[in-house]
Amino acid sequence: MIALAQSSPAPVATHCPYCALQCGMVVHGKSSFPAISPNEFFSVNKGALCIKGWTAAEVLNHPERLLRPLARNAAGRLSLVSWEEAYARIVSALRTTQSKYGKDAVGLLSGGSLTNEKAYLMGKFARVALGTRNIDYNGRFCMSSAAAASIKAFGVDRGLPFPLEDIPYAEIVLLVGSNPAETMPPLMQFFEQQRRNGGRLIVVDPRQSETAAKALLHLKVTPGTDAALANGLLHLLIRDEAIDHAYIEARTEGFAKVKAEVATYWPERVERITGVPEEQLTRVAKLLASAQTAMIISGRGSEQQAQGVNNTLAWINLALARGLVGRPYSGFGTLTGQGNGQGGREHGQKADQLPGYRKIDDPAARRHVAAVWGIAEEELPGPGKSAYELMQALGGEIKALLSFAFNFAVSAPDANAVKERVDKLDFFCVSDFFLSETAKLADVVLPAAQWAEEEGTMTNLEGRVIRRRRALAPMGEARSDATILCELAQRLGRGQYFKYANTEAIFNELALATAGGVADYSGITYDKIDELQGVHWPCPAADHPGTPHLFRGSFPTPSGKARFHAVRHLTPAEEPDAEYPYFLTTGRTLAHYQSGTQTRRVEKLQEMAPEAYAEMHPHLAKRHGLHEGDTVTLATRRGTAAFRVKLSSGIREDTIFTPFHWGGTNSANALTNAALDPVSRMPEFKVCAVRIDPTFVVPPLGGSRI
Ligand code: SF4
Secondary structure, three states, rough: OOOOOOEEOEEEEOOOOOOOOOOOEEEOOOOOOOOEEEEOOOOOOOOOOOOOHHHHHOOOOOOOOOOEEEEEEOOOOEOOOOOHHHHHHHHHHHOOOOOOOHHHHHHEOOOOOOOOHHHHHHHHHHHHOOOOOEEEEEHOOHHHHHHHHHHHHHHHOOOOOOHHHHHHHHEEEEEOOOOOOHHHHHHHHHHHHHOOOOEEEEEOOOOOOOOOOOOEEEEEOOOOOOHHHHHHHHHHHHHOOOHHHHHHHOOOOOOOOHHHOOOOOOOOHHHHOOOOOOOHHHHHHHHHHOOOOOEEOOOOOHHHHHHHHHHHHHHHHHHHOOOOOOOOEEEEEEOOOOOOHHHHHHOOOOOOOOOOOOEEOOHHHHHHHHHHOOOOOHHHOOOOOHHHHHHHHHOEEEEEEEEOOHHHHHHOOOHHHHHHHHHHOOOOEEEEEEOOOOOHHOOOEEEOOOOOOOOOOOOOOOOOOEEEEEOOOOOOOOOHHHHHHHHOOOOOOHHHOOOOOOOOHHHHHHHHHOOOOOOOOOOHHHHHHHHOOOOOOOOOOOOOOOOOOOOOOOOOOOOOOOEOOOOOOOOOOOOOOOOOEEEEEEEEEOOOOOOOOOHHHHHHHHHHHOOOOOEEEEHHHHHOOOOOOOOOEEEEEOOOEEEEEEEOEEEOOEEEEEEEEOOOOHHHOOOOOOEOOOOOOOOEOOOEEEEOOOOOOOOOOOOOOO
């Protein structure tokens, strides 16, 4: 084990490196093996951590950690080089590419786990240092449908428009396509408190997840039918005169079209489409009708579909018709997944976006941001390609690619096809902590500093801006991505736009750039975050306390009203047929986070979940002669992968579930369908057609960390 370069003498309060709950934790850095304890005083986790958080220190001091830059040598192998050599290779490749093919031939992909400061610099670096329009980030695979639907309906996208501490006071929580008992366990304490208060939890999921097992009611929906289910529930509320006419009249627009659309979603039809029995539909409608306070909270299950935006809008329609949004202890929200999935989608690393959640094709937004950056408005490129479309262009329009904290060789849909396209690039550079599956494909690999080694801010799933604090110096020669971007900009001749005394100076410029935007951080400072235990945006002035609750008086739409959208149920891009007779759906497990770059290297987590599995109903397994623990090969029109069989009588008999944290022969994303939502460009991770392949020779299971 390599000793830490330096340790801090005092415990440092910071936040977990993983999911969007951003649990408060304390790093005790007196030894070369820093210890972690929960922060009892942070109201989001209230002293709880999940196993990922407890073991997060292990990745800091891991023997496989990248400590020096690597570059591919004449023999085609990655070998150690100095930072200057690495930078020289990158700058030369970028210059050659842009002089031959134009500025947009360089692409940049980044991650939703990066701090706000880094996310902001990614967008600025792409537009100002590289002059390319082609930048996007991995939140495109996570929150883009929820974000697009929220903007359409409410005029703003903040995952939860209320603090988590409101949840215990909701009489009903309808949780759609989310499994926080495994993905963010400390969140469950709010649902447990809700139950103790007499509240009820209803879960919509094709399988009985850990969360569904704790619910009063579990609606085992057919994958890809969420919009029909939501429309069916609204149909019943209208039929039973249980909608809030006064709210609809005063605070919304567009209800008449929705009412007409859902008129044909009578319960028998909805049962046929969704598989949810009419008796359950009626019961849920009655529970919603009688509740004074209720929340509808959506997750990736409903959103990661080619109809993800429409699905989310259908659930929003239900919340609006009951008059929930903007009411105390009520509302509609979405659970953000990645650590900075919220802030990461606000500051300009999206293809069509400038800081403050501004649109890059909005002339006023361009003027404002160009002025903050000190460049001419005309220098700002226009909108670029979304993440998957950018990947489709690798080797075509995109000849060189920079990727920061995005292990897309594991997390992209139809991952094998994406890896083949990477091979066609003239140049590929990756910045990461470890030699991930994606980094292994690169020409240059840069060692990035990790969470406990850096300062910055994160924005959690409640829209609360919090401080990430440095407890330790970076290991070896690792550098922060913010430093890397500024140093590269310098070498590209654009260093004058990237001069910052420290991370706080980057944040202060970010705050200026967001002033007047939807996600307005202009009244937030590091000191204010410290003083208030985080500040919820929007916070548009120095004396503004932040906004824990949105929509209390009005919505940030031109009329001040929320907007209904009529939604029709459409089938998924791929449905089971004679050749591929089952649904495949994917998700996460307790032990691992996203593509597993970090968690697959933590011994305890690896012991808990060493390999991917295929969860299926015992009846389905029996039909194929399979037993618990057998190895099974699954095949789709994209590829094949091998999994350990896990039996569960809680999953639908026509559906197989597999977690997506692994690559290689264990890769769920070798199977998934890259059909995109027409609005959000979100791939359809949650539904495709699969078969159990008896003819395929089963390769050895992955089971390895890398
Ligand atoms: Fe909390 Fe999420 Fe970290 Fe677990 S992974 S400790 S739930 S922030």
